[in-house]
Amino acid sequence: MLSYRINNFLRHTYACTISNCRSFASTSVETGLEERNPAPYFFNRNVQSYLKRLTTVDYAKIFRTRKDGHRLKAPEYKFLTDEELQEATEAAKRRAHKYLQMPPVVKKRVDPSVLLCEDPALKGHDTAKYVFTDITYDLNDKERPIVVREPEGTLRHATWQERDRIIQIYFPKPAREIEKPKMFEAEYLKDLLDRNEYIFILDRACVQFEPDDPDYQAVTREVYEHINREKHFDILRSTRHFGPMVFHLAWTRNIDNLLCEMIETGRIEHAAILIRLVHLIYPSMKSVIEKCNVRDNVEFIMHYAHLEEKSIVEKLLQSYKELQQVHQIVQEDIKQEQEQEHSIQNLNSETEKVNINQ
């Protein structure tokens, strides 16, 4: 009862200050990589559309068999007309977009350092800390007032770690644990990474942490870097984590491996989009200032590689061009042969006709 009253009082007095403290998506862009806030870039409409296009939609992968602990059910069968089939497919496609919703990339949160009040008279009132939580049902968890009374008598806002624990106790989210699971510790995480369980780690991280949690960002960062090192981009393609990974690589200007992989697998259009994405994030790059007037994707990538001095990319592009030329020649040859065969067949049939007539 007492805590409720205190909470009620505190909610009215401090709600404003708290909300001011916890706005993670502030628009001010500072210099320096660590300080810069990625949120406005990530939520930019152009960036979002680029990331979605890079993700690619492979329905076989999106609707893969998921091992999410549910009991399997016997499959259902239906007799459908063309129209009903179309409708069912459309509905599935709409669901696919939900599966591909990207976890946000935002700035790390900072613990509030403001002391609410200091009561020296309360010093030593107890040996334990008192945590006061507003457990009103409808509140946003980011704005829920939670304060801590220290044994020294100071009253302060709870740190983010404390908040996570308390909120999980009062409003438990499914599959989230109060303490950080051991699999996110370095030694276990390394083992998982060696087994290429990227999707599992990232999914669990999404469940366990908030996107502005430093732990979440450390874990995802480690996974993305590992994928970049091992060039296992194809494992994440067509999942919700591909976009954030590309954004992370673009943000840290570490796109060489991804670019090479895209050119090697013949995704020239994707490679061009990736470069445009980097240009959006870093508008002061050489290749942005010296504008490329050609609309061709290959030339555009060449322009980037030339100006940014990426010799590997240039070499790969060269070999890609040669390969394309060889393909073209082969295609033409096949066409010619087919035409020849066709003409020979026509000749034969004509001679047969002549024979019959004779």
Next chain:
Amino acid sequence: MACRMLHICRVVNNSIKNVQSINNETGDELWKGVTSVSNAGRRRGRGRGVAKKRDLNKGQIIGMGKIPIQFPGLNTPVFRGKELVQQQKLSVDPERKQKLIEFRQSQTRPMRVKLSPLERGWTSSKMGGRKIGPPDPIEEDTFEGFETWVLENKMITCMTGNLGRKNRVSSFVVIGNGNGLAGFAISKAPVAKASLKTAKNRAGQRLMYIPRYKEHTVLHDFFTQFGSTKIFVKKMHEGYGLVCHRVIKACCEAIGIKDIYAKVEGAKNVKHTVKAFFIGLLQQKSYQQLAEEKRLHVVEFKAENGNYPVVLASPAQVRKPNEVPSNEPLDFTQYVMGNRVVLKKKKLPPFFTKLPSYKKRLVKLERTRNSDETRIQLLAKYGKLHSFLTEKYPEAQLLCKRKPREDETVE
């Protein structure tokens, strides 16, 4: 026994004429006198404890008698190196007789072959459910990868005018390679071994191919009947297992079906069950056939794949929605079951849930309802069953019964 033997050999009379007859009787005849019982006697239940014929010279080796002598060419080689071996007396083994008796007594009864639980079949003594290997090869055709399951092996009798009660063994087996090929057959013979063998070989001649869905289950749910044996079969997801009558389970193993639910209603006669099941399997329709019959797409929805529609078969011409009459049953399961609806009985709670003692039990158990999970969590966190207070207060730990040490009990 010896007395009986003498009696039969008429030694008791002690006449010279009779003594001569001992030498004239062969060993077999002598044994027959000991081991046989007259038909009249057998009918009265005699001849149960009658001795069986056995080798009386067991354990003896040629040339090794009471006095061991070395006979070159009989129990030793003639030449040892370049030397000619001489006949020679060896030292007498005083324990020889004792050893011989022990050896003969140790192996009187034939050893019973103990089968492992996996090979044993459905019960401990009968043949049902046991596997007996592939059928015999016919010239070049070897039945590689085939296995035989005995479904029924029983004594059957009939009365004949000539012989009276005549016993035979009837064997019913199913064979299969676990990859779609299977067959079953019945055979009768006076002896179990012969009947099983003929049944197995006959089944090898009656193989049929059963189509399966992704090599793990049936194509669709179906109903099948033979006589008054009715079977409702349900197609199941991977990893479900064989939940059905043991006879159907053996058939499924032979065919290579891994996941199925089947309910047998009516008579559970083995032969009827197998026949009904195989008829049902053979009457399954392929998805293409179903699509052509209905002139609609057959589409699969799997919950684990996010219910993404997968078209299994499409007809040459699909009906328009206005061509489908409103009263036409479109439910897939209903259609393939021949418009039969399976009665799903509601499962009633067990009787004890109404008892007051059950409520008491629930109250008592409430305290420990999460103990399993907590136990695992604590073990994961601390490696031991203790709480966060233990670091401060060592006495806050779980009391476990300590086993008394050996030296303590001695004192």
